[in-house]
Amino acid sequence: MTAIDLSLRVEPGTPLLELENLRTHFKTERGLVRAVDGVTFTLNRGESLGIVGESGSGKTVLSRSIMGLLPSTAVNHGVVKFAGRDILGLSSKEMRHLWGAEMSMVFQNPLNSLNPLMKIGKQITEPLKLHLNMDKIDARDTALQLLRDVRIPEAERRLDQYPHELSGGMRQRVMIAIALACGPTLLFADEPTTALDVTVQAQILDLINEQRRNRNMSVILVTHDLGVVAGHTDQIAVMYGGKLVEYAPTKSLMRSIPRLEDPSHSRLATIPGRPPDLVNPPKGCNFAPRCLYAQPKCHVEEPSLTPAADPAHVYACWYPVGTPEFEKRDAELQETGYMPDDISAVS
Numbered sequence: 001m002t003a004i005d006l007s008l009r010v011e012p013g014t015p016l017l018e019l020e021n022l023r024t025h026f027k028t029e030r031g032l033v034r035a036v037d038g039v040t041f042t043l044n045r046g047e048s049l050g051i052v053g054e055s056g057s058g059k060t061v062l063s064r065s066i067m068g069l070l071p072s073t074a075v076n077h078g079v080v081k082f083a084g085r086d087i088l089g090l091s092s093k094e095m096r097h098l099w100g101a102e103m104s105m106v107f108q109n110p111l112n113s114l115n116p117l118m119k120i121g122k123q124i125t126e127p128l129k130l131h132l133n134m135d136k137i138d139a140r141d142t143a144l145q146l147l148r149d150v151r152i153p154e155a156e157r158r159l160d161q162y163p164h165e166l167s168g169g170m171r172q173r174v175m176i177a178i179a180l181a182c183g184p185t186l187l188f189a190d191e192p193t194t195a196l197d198v199t200v201q202a203q204i205l206d207l208i209n210e211q212r213r214n215r216n217m218s219v220i221l222v223t224h225d226l227g228v229v230a231g232h233t234d235q236i237a238v239m240y241g242g243k244l245v246e247y248a249p250t251k252s253l254m255r256s257i258p259r260l261e262d263p264s265h266s267r268l269a270t271i272p273g274r275p276p277d278l279v280n281p282p283k284g285c286n287f288a289p290r291c292l293y294a295q296p297k298c299h300v301e302e303p304s305l306t307p308a309a310d311p312a313h314v315y316a317c318w319y320p321v322g323t324p325e326f327e328k329r330d331a332e333l334q335e336t337g338y339m340p341d342d343i344s345a346v347s
């Protein structure tokens with residue numbers, strides 16, 4: 001197959017990223033693990049999307065599926081379009097044209113991703129030479145500018161330092177500089193702040209947003225912590241058991257029902273109980289075994305994504321906050337003193 005030119009910029013009106021019923025399954029001895037099981041969304045150029053969900057809900061596999069960074073045991077179905085082109089069937093060799101220059105990823109732990117034996121400068125200049133054919137001098141100048149862009153003080157001196165000489169926050173900034181080096185149109189940041197203290201977390205998120213605006217880049221921010229994405233992304237998608245169960249503009253989510261931040265009825269990291277078995281998922285709504293509001297129908301029929309008052313806000317739940325069934329059950333729970341913290345007792 002001849003190399004496909006994927007270096008095109010996005011035509012106006014074409015979304016940068018389109019996912020349609022993406023399913024990523026792993027063949028294992030136990031059976032097929034449905035790590036991502038039917039995810040659909042669209043992301044426009046320059047927009048940011050937060051993907052939130054408890055550990056094991058499929059966030060990393062989803063990002064890696066889009067980037068084509070999966071082991072050979074993974075099987076993908078569905079559609080992933082980048083700048084209007086179908087990329088799901090591309091080989092690693094073809095995907096390599098996209099990595100760095102079109103999409104790149106900031107990983108959770110910079111210590112695992114940075115080479116401990118290589119100076120910072122070299123780690124930034126290598127991709128510039130490789131992907132952009134820069135000579136040594138241009139690459140060094142660009143690396144210096146990148147370090148300044150990510151607000152690393154004394155940038156010149158840092159070029160000759162090793163990763164262990166930098167703080168955790170500074171190392172994460174270096175990772176961002178590397179990810180930005182070749183001017184990607186889409187940046188994935190997978191739990192980029194988990195290892196950092198709260199003040200540094202906020203600085204890193206602000207930095208990613210600043211770079212997004214300056215570069216008209218799209219960002220997918222993956223985290224188990226709703227607090228991290230709230231206020232930092234345009235859209236929020238909630239994943240549970242490999243499925244996208246809620247998708248909303250951040251603004252509408254913060255003022256409308258169902259309330260994502262309500263721990264008793266949301267499918268985020270704080271819910272006690274075990275995540276669903278992805279080899280044998282529960283019938284119906286796969287949150288039902290842990291949901292205090294589950295009704296008989298929830299154990300039988302799977303809810304599909306339905307628009308809320310703001311049609312841009314969709315959610316998959318039969319009895320969201322505000323429905324008579326929810327309010328009745330909520331009153332019962334209040335009466336019996338069954339508070340969400342007790343949910344482990346019933347799951």
Ligand SMILES: Nc1ncnc2c1ncn2[C@@H]1O[C@H](COP(=O)(O)OP(=O)(O)O)[C@@H](O)[C@H]1O
Binds near residue numbers: 033055058061
């Ligand atoms: N290579 C693999 N083989 C089999 N199962 C996997 C593999 N990678 C991830 N999984 C499973 O896929 C599910 C989703 O994992 P992941 O995307 O890493 O979750 P998250 O990033 O939301 O914490 C988990 O149940 C995980 O065990």
Ligand code: SF4
Binds near residue numbers: 289
């Ligand atoms: S569909 Fe039923 S089980 Fe699922 S979240 Fe809604 S109320 Fe709970």
Ligand SMILES: [Mg+2]
Binds near residue numbers: 059060190
């Ligand atoms: Mg993950």
